[in-house]
Amino acid sequence: MIASTSESPPSASDETEVTSISVTHMPDKSIELVLGFLACSSPRGWFEAALANKESLLIDHANCEKKAAANAINLITRYPGNTELLIKMSQLAREEMLHFQQVVTILVKRGICYRRLSASRYASGLRQHINPDPEQTLVDILIIGALIEARSCERFVGLVPVLEADGDRGLARFYQGLMKSEARHFGDYLKLAQSIECVNLDHRIAELRHIEAELIISADSCFRFHSGMPS
Numbered sequence: 555m556i557a558s559t560s561e562s563p564p565s566a567s568d569e570t571e572v573t574s575i576s577v578t579h580m581p582d583k584s585i586e587l588v589l590g591f592l593a594c595s596s597p598r599g600w601f602e603a604a605l606a607n608k609e610s611l612l613i614d615h616a617n618c619e620k621k622a623a624a625n626a627i628n629l630i631t632r633y634p635g636n637t638e639l640l641i642k643m644s645q646l647a648r649e650e651m652l653h654f655q656q657v658v659t660i661l662v663k664r665g666i667c668y669r670r671l672s673a674s675r676y677a678s679g680l681r682q683h684i685n686p687d688p689e690q691t692l693v694d695i696l697i698i699g700a701l702i703e704a705r706s707c708e709r710f711v712g713l714v715p716v717l718e719a720d721g722d723r724g725l726a727r728f729y730q731g732l733m734k735s736e737a738r739h740f741g742d743y744l745k746l747a748q749s750i751e752c753v754n755l756d757h758r759i760a761e762l763r764h765i766e767a768e769l770i771i772s773a774d775s776c777f778r779f780h781s782g783m784p785s
């Protein structure tokens with residue numbers, strides 16, 4: 555599940571070149587593990603909203619990549635003594651910024667102007683549950699990082715056939731490449747969480763997994779990459 559070397563997803567330039575590559579819908583083993591980590595699947599209605607709000611989907615996707623890189627750099631700053639974290643987060647930050655660059659390239663090709671977009675409730679809804687006890691804070695941050703990467707992966711897995719059916723094979727292929735990266739990032743966060751002394755890691759994972767699922771299946775008036783059930 556956790557690759558030791560980085561793997562770049564298809565270039566955004568592939569987006570307009572894909573004409574005959576068959577997009578497989580069968581997730582590989584590492585992605586099946588990611589999907590099994592989550593307490594619920596995304597509601598069908600979210601994927602329908604994604605097709606209807608593709609511009610917001612892409613802009614918010616770019617925002618998510620940028621925030622993922624910023625979060626990794628923030629961890630490097632806060633925990634300079636954790637060498638494994640420094641190495642994994644510096645690799646992750648580089649990859650997330652590459653993804654940001656690729657999504658921005660897609661926005662440009664589609665004539666979509668990258669602009670500020672309000673954040674969804676998702677990340678803040680998870681982070682408000684971070685335990686302020688310094689002994690527990692990092693474990694919670696890492697579990698939440700794993701959950702966010704897992705949900706991103708799950709959304710890419712679900713978006714690929716939806717986009718393909720809609721005739722958007724370029725974006726489908728791009729997202730198929732990204733799902734593997736997000737699965738690897740999930741593994742990186744989870745492994746870091748498991749490397750820290752924690753009284754009951756499994757119990758804490760179960761608690762945060764439940765909170766994450768609530769944010770996904772409950773009604774949400776604002777469509778974003780990680781938003782809940784459209785209302």
Ligand SMILES: [Fe+2]
Nearest residue numbers: 619649650653
């Ligand atoms: Fe990413």
Ligand SMILES: [Fe+2]
Nearest residue numbers: 622703736739
């Ligand atoms: Fe990621």
